Amino acid sequence: MPLETPARIVSELASRGYNAEREAITRIADTADPQATLDRALETMPSDALKLTADHVDQVRTDEQPADSRGSPGPAGGGVDDPSVSTGNDPPKSTDVGGQSPPETRGSRDVDPTLRAIEVANDMTGHSTGTGEYQDFVKVFRDRYEKLSAHLRGRVNHRPTDAIERMGGGSEAALVGMVSDIRTTASGHWLVELEDTNGTFPCLVMKDRPIADLVQQLLFDEVIAVEGTLADDGGILFVDSLYFPDIPRTHSPSTADRHVQAALISDVHVGSQEFMADAWHRFTDWLHTPEAEHVEYLLIAGDMVEGVGVYPDQDEELDIVDVYEQYERFSEYLTEVPGDMEIRMIPGNHDAVRLAEPQPGFDEELREIMTAHDAQVHSNPALVTVEGVTILMYHGVSLDEVIAELPDEEASYDEPHKAMYQLLKKRHVAPQYGGHTRLAPEDRDYLVMEEVPDVFHTGHVHKLGWGKYHNVLALNSGCWQAQTDFQKSVNIDPDAGFAPILDLDTLEMTVRKFA
Structure with missing residues (x-):
């Protein structure tokens, strides 16, 4: 496979047992022939060296001129094929022009960031007050009762x-x-x-x-x-x-004032042997095409990495065994996304934060690793308003409980959005305490749906499903991880490699397949 992106260079290095400085990877990608540069760099490295440095790359660069970005316009009349993204065929070619954006991306699109507007509410990161004392539980349940009884x-x-x-x-x-x-x-x-x-x-x-x-x-x-x-x-x-407290049937969702789109994904699971890198490359390649020029936001609903010790014998299914290295690799994959995109994320149960909900965003150590494109990590759940459209982002651990407790016609893994309808009806993302979903007492209940969202976005169950409940679009966005042995043991057949694309001006959605 051609080494055309930093992430693929990182994967190639890892397969050969090497690490590399970020700048070294950038400089390899910026050459006319990244494969030749990498081969020569590794051939001439000292035998006791395990990390490829930028200085060493500089010594062996085969071409000092930056390489043309993939998909740059060729000679007149020499257009390239544009295979169908929806069928997951060969990656479409990018149309960006090199030298116009930061080195960690293959180019930015012709967008105007000044038109953007994004606000985040209900983010409890840095505001946790719970100590686990009895009075903390009394306080959070009283707050839940007062808020929901008002409806x-x-x-x-x-x-x-x-x-x-x-x-x-x-x-x-x-x-x-x-x-x-x-x-x-x-x-x-x-x-x-x-x-x-x-x-x-x-x-x-x-x-x-x-x-x-x-x-x-x-x-x-x-x-x-x-x-x-x-x-x-x-x-x-x-x-x-x-x-039930319920979402009003008369809810009228807000829309953006211009044609702009958001990609809503979740459960990337970098670090797993089953992470679908090729599907991810197809997705990020597509984001650089004219067809995706209006996709200006990327919203990720948790589980960016596979994590460590999440389920029995997980270590046997890991491609990267250190969780910090998993985040480093995820950050590399994130650099494939156009540099002009606004990226917002929340953690999930595989991420390196507390399991009890609400989950705060990442600590400073992880934030220092997750620097690609200045991606922002908020708490789980969080209410993200994108150009007037309010999107409730929740990873979705409680969906397991809803599906287990309620009749199949009301909630199932095959139709995860119906389980989400139940949470909308209850106006709470994780109502049951003491079950599978771990809940942390805070000074108030951050899991109550105080404001009616226009879009409810979850992940976790690795199934794709969407529908509307009282005019609220409920979406579970699938995953980027093929079936693991553990999932086989619990009969989970994941919907992997899908990217739902939401038109913020109409709230219509298109689901693209990249696997």
Whole structure:
């Protein structure tokens, strides 16, 4: 394979057992024949040297003139073929012209960065206050209850639990509470215990009522509202209606004022033996073509690297065993992206941050490694508003829990966006505490959807799926990692090498395949 990009040079060096300075890689890529330069550099390196230096490259450069960028216009009438990106054929040729951008990229497009506007909210990086004390948990759950109950109190004539306890039997009553218990009775009815800041109260949903199906969608610790009639002794509420905080059906999403696009991807997993480098090269090559000239934003929803010790025997599937070297390599791959793109990322469960959510962005040591194109890393989740379009970025660990707990028709790996619909309905990205999703107590609940997003972007489950729920576009963007042995063992067949491209002016989406 021709060594036409810094990332491919890095891969070639690694395959031969060498490391190299970043500047050395840049200088090799800038020659007319990178392969010849690399071969000569390695042939003349001292036998005890393991790192290729920029000074050594300078000594053996075969051509002092910068190489023409790939895809530069040739002689008149000498156009190049433009293979279909959607079928993942040979990489399309880039049309950038060398010498017009920083050395870590193959060129920038004709874009005007002054037209861009991006804001980030709900980023808790650097603001963590949780100590794990009991009062921290009380505070975060109280905050969750207050925020979500505010969306429900307008729908029902809510009374606190202690007031309902004083009401007479047969009275109509309504309660907003957090689900603390769900169980079935001997007769097959559903008994749901709701808790508010004053106490708890049992609520009975009869199995033959239409709302009985809604009970199967409930998760512990989510906030709901119920209406019904108290039993004769006043000790239980027979439920007639059940409500979720939910996204309003009337939500009207915002759009950009100009034609501009964003690529929404996740789960790159650099460092894994199954990382699909060729598909990544096709994607980044395509970003340099005229067809992608309007793609000015790249949003990555976590798991930039494979990490270390994430699942049993993971070390047997690693191509790079040091997590910091994984980030160095990822940064090299990121340099293939056009230098004029705005890049925003959040961490995932494979990244080198705490597992408990909300996850803060990277620490200073990792940020020093992740310098390519000044990419910004925010917390998981984060609310990123791009030219007026609000995008809720969440890695998606809780999707495993939603899919495991709810009926297949409501949530499945084959249709991950339907599991996302459930989170939108609950207005919380990870409602259930104490399950598979680790949650950290902070001074407030960063996982509540206080603002209705226009786009909900997740990853984690390595499946591609999208759809609209109450006018909110829900997207799970697949991955860039082929099936691992571990995934085979748990029957996960990943959708790899896809790049959803979102038109920010219309919120229409095109999914391109590069694998």
